[in-house]
Amino acid sequence: MAGEDVLIVGAGPTGLVLALWLTVQGVKVRVVDQNTGPGPTSRAMVVHARTLELYRQLDLAEAVIDAGYRNPSVNLWAKGRARARISFSPTGTKLTPYPFVLVYPQDHHERLLAARLEALGVRVERQTELVDFEQDENGVRARLLLPDGREEICATRYLAGCDGARSAVRHKLAIGFTGGTYNQTFYVADVDVSGATANGEAHISLENGDFVALLAYAEGRGRLIGLVRDEREGAGGLTFDDVSHRAIDGLRLTVDKVNWFSTYRVHHRVADSFRQGKVFLVGDAAHVHSPVGGQGMNTGIGDAINLAWKLASVLKREAPDTLLDSYESERIGFARQLVETTDRLFTFVTAEGNVADFLRVHIAPALAGIAYRVGGIREFLFRILSQTQLNYRGGPLSRVARGRVQGGDRLPWVCTNGLDNHASLSAIAWQVHVYGEARNGIAAWCAAKHVPLHLFPWSSQHAEAGLVRDAVYLLRPDTYVALIADPAMPEALESYFAERGIRLSATRV
The missing domain is CATH 3.50.50.60 (FAD/NAD(P)-binding domain)
Incomplete structure (x- = not known):
C-alpha cells in the first residue's frame, strides 16, 4: 500500500x-x-x-x-505545620543523572x-x-x-x-475501556503567589476534608491542584473564589493573581x-x-x-x-x-470522615518523615516516582538474570572516573555492554554483526549497582536490558535474535 x-x-x-x-x-x-x-x-x-x-x-x-523548572524537594504540611521535607538529591544522585522532579x-x-x-x-x-x-x-x-x-x-x-x-x-x-470515573471534582489553577512557601519547591498541604498541591515552575509562580469538596450541580462553573482555601492558607501562601482556573473529573481506565x-x-x-x-x-x-x-x-x-x-x-x-x-493513593487522599482525616493529617505525615530517613525505603520510593523502577521482566523480549539486574530491567546508571555508562544509550540501536573484559569472541561477534560494543573497566560501583563482572549485557534500542549472557556463551546473542526473527542491520541511528 x-x-x-x-x-x-x-x-x-x-x-x-x-x-x-x-x-x-x-x-x-x-x-x-x-x-x-x-x-x-x-x-x-x-x-x-x-x-x-x-x-x-x-x-x-x-x-x-x-x-x-527543577523541583529538588517535596514539602509535606498538615494543618498548617511543616511535617516532612523530602529531598530527591541524596538518593537520586546515585541512581540517575536527573535527581529531581522537573516541572x-x-x-x-x-x-x-x-x-x-x-x-x-x-x-x-x-x-x-x-x-x-x-x-x-x-x-x-x-x-x-x-x-x-x-x-x-x-x-x-x-x-x-x-x-x-x-x-x-x-x-x-x-x-x-475498563474502569470508571471518580466522584470527586478537581480544580487546577495557574497562579502568582507570595509567602514563605513561594520558594520554588513543591508543597502538599493536608487539612481535614481538604488538600492542595503546589508545583512551582518559577519562583512566585506555580500550579495549584486541589479538590472541590462541594459536589453541587454546576460545579463546572465554579471560580477560584468558590473553592475551599483552608489547605492553601495552611501553606501560609498568598495568591496574588489567578491566571487561569479550571475544574475536571478524574478517570481510571485501561483499554x-x-x-x-x-x-x-x-x-x-x-x-x-x-x-x-x-x-x-x-x-x-x-x-x-x-x-x-x-x-x-x-x-x-x-x-x-x-x-x-x-x-x-x-x-x-x-x-x-x-x-x-x-487509585489506592487517590482514594486515601480524597477519603472523607473523621477516621480518614486523622490518618491523612496525623498518621501519614509522621510515617512519611520516618520512612524517608530509611535509605532502602527512600530509594524504593524514588525509583517508583521517577519510573526508573519500570521493567519488562518476564516479557517476550527479556531473557536471563545475572545478579540483581535481570532481562527487561532499565540498565543501572553508573558514572565512575568520568565514564557515564548511559552516554552510549543516545543511539537508537542494539548494543552490547561489558563491565570488565570482553572474552570468548564477543568482540568478533559484535564486529561481524555491526553491533557496537562498549567496554567499561570494572569498579566497585558497578558491583554496587548490581552488574556482574565480565557478563555480556545486550541492550535494546529503547535502552532496556534484553539479555544477560555468561562471558563463556557468546552464542547466546546469536540465538536471542534467531528465536525472534530479528535481523541486525549495518545502518544505525
Whole structure:
C-alpha cells in the first residue's frame, strides 16, 4: 500500500514523541490533530527522570531541563505545620543523572517537541480530524476531514491512536475501556503567589476534608491542584473564589493573581487491548488514571518510545510483524499496575470522615518523615516516582538474570572516573555492554554483526549497582536490558535474535 508508513492521530506529547523517534529512524510519518494548537490549560506538569534519560536519545533532555523548572524537594504540611521535607538529591544522585522532579507545563512541552519535529521536516497538520478508517492485511485507509472542509483518504501501513481519553481510534475499534470515573471534582489553577512557601519547591498541604498541591515552575509562580469538596450541580462553573482555601492558607501562601482556573473529573481506565491489527492505542487513548505522582504524560511517552523502535524494525524488514505484539504485552501490565497504585493513593487522599482525616493529617505525615530517613525505603520510593523502577521482566523480549539486574530491567546508571555508562544509550540501536573484559569472541561477534560494543573497566560501583563482572549485557534500542549472557556463551546473542526473527542491520541511528 502506497502512502505514509505511520499515520499518527493526536499531537500531544505522546504523538509528538512517537513521530520524533520514528522520523529519526527513517520512518515516514504523518501527524494530524483536530485542535488549532497546544491547549493553553494543560494539566500535565511533571517530567520524571526516566523520561529525561530516554530524551537523551534525541538530544532533548538538556533543552527540556533548560526550559523547565527543577523541583529538588517535596514539602509535606498538615494543618498548617511543616511535617516532612523530602529531598530527591541524596538518593537520586546515585541512581540517575536527573535527581529531581522537573516541572514543565505540557503546552510548552508540546511546542518544543513540535519545533524539533518540524526541524526534521514533519509539520503537525492542525484542524485535521480522523473521521473513519478501515484496515486489511496490507495497511490502513483513513478518511480525514481537512481544515477547509474537504475530505482526504490517507493510505498508511500502520495507524497510531494518540488521541487522548476520548480516542476516536479506540471507539472505532470498539475496544473496551475498563474502569470508571471518580466522584470527586478537581480544580487546577495557574497562579502568582507570595509567602514563605513561594520558594520554588513543591508543597502538599493536608487539612481535614481538604488538600492542595503546589508545583512551582518559577519562583512566585506555580500550579495549584486541589479538590472541590462541594459536589453541587454546576460545579463546572465554579471560580477560584468558590473553592475551599483552608489547605492553601495552611501553606501560609498568598495568591496574588489567578491566571487561569479550571475544574475536571478524574478517570481510571485501561483499554482491554493496545493493538488491533495494524492499529495501536498509545498514551491516554490506552490508559488514564489519577494525577497522583504525575505519571500520566510520562507513561504515554514511554509507550511511544517502546512502540517506535519496534515499528521501525518491522517497516525496515529487520523483524517480523509479531515483534509488535510485544508492545501490548510490555505496556499493558504496567498501565494496569499504575492505575491500581494511583487509585489506592487517590482514594486515601480524597477519603472523607473523621477516621480518614486523622490518618491523612496525623498518621501519614509522621510515617512519611520516618520512612524517608530509611535509605532502602527512600530509594524504593524514588525509583517508583521517577519510573526508573519500570521493567519488562518476564516479557517476550527479556531473557536471563545475572545478579540483581535481570532481562527487561532499565540498565543501572553508573558514572565512575568520568565514564557515564548511559552516554552510549543516545543511539537508537542494539548494543552490547561489558563491565570488565570482553572474552570468548564477543568482540568478533559484535564486529561481524555491526553491533557496537562498549567496554567499561570494572569498579566497585558497578558491583554496587548490581552488574556482574565480565557478563555480556545486550541492550535494546529503547535502552532496556534484553539479555544477560555468561562471558563463556557468546552464542547466546546469536540465538536471542534467531528465536525472534530479528535481523541486525549495518545502518544505525
